[in-house]
Amino acid sequence: MPNIASNLKFLRKTKRLTQQQFADLMEIKRASVGAYEEDRAEPKYELLKKIAEFYDLSMDELANDEINEKWKRAPKSNASNLRVLSVTVDGLDRENIELVPVKASAGYMNGYADPEYVATLPKFSLPMFNQGTYRAFEIKGDSMRPLASGSIVVAEYVENWNDIKPGQTYIVVSKDxxxxxxxxxxxxxxxxxxxxVSDNKSYDPYWVEASDIMEVWKAKAFISTTLPEPSNEPSMETLTSMMAEMQKTINSVVDKG
Structure with a gap:
């Protein structure tokens, strides 16, 4: 986060706050404020979000803009990140949900924008997803447990990347x-x-450069043939029975005494 340290210091001073006062407002230690402003540490996502809200900024502005006396909020424009997508429709002119199996992933990288290629993908429809553009992707590996390898994620196309929300799950298609x-x-x-980041913490987070990103899809649902395993935790009925047995044992010991 190239400008976060200088931005935090500048913004705090514009509010005429000491490091301790700002720390109290954010419910953190004063030493942490110093570390952030001196670029010795980076605030976690939730804290960064809280700071951005406090200063009425977006997280993008707080982390990326160089905020100083000359800084002005850039006008919002969606033109630079609008994207065109190839889709197929059924006999009633309704968009299909195309399925990208794992074995077709390599081909999808080359043909995702080609209407002829997209037309060759398996297609289906779901009644709850009849508004918008959706695609289904088969996933592999255990990086997003408890979602099993082989599950199919149904996702909605993100046309404007400004709509991406941190903390939520997405299908990201990138060159690398x-x-x-x-x-x-x-x-x-x-x-x-x-x-x-992966939900399975055994996997390290990583960055994907914008220039490498080809498509982004927001996860909406998943389909899996792997049913949940039964819970190992005792049920309420079992716990009640165990408590009753324990009470009987205690009563028996008391009676003998």
């Missing part, structure tokens, strides 16, 4: 990583890319 299903931890402005 291919098709991945990840949680977005943080986003900079479009030219800076996305930070992707």
């Amino acid at each position: 990583e291919g098709v991945v299903y990840k949680r977005i931890a943080f986003k900079f402005k479009e030219d800076k890319g996305l930070k992707l």
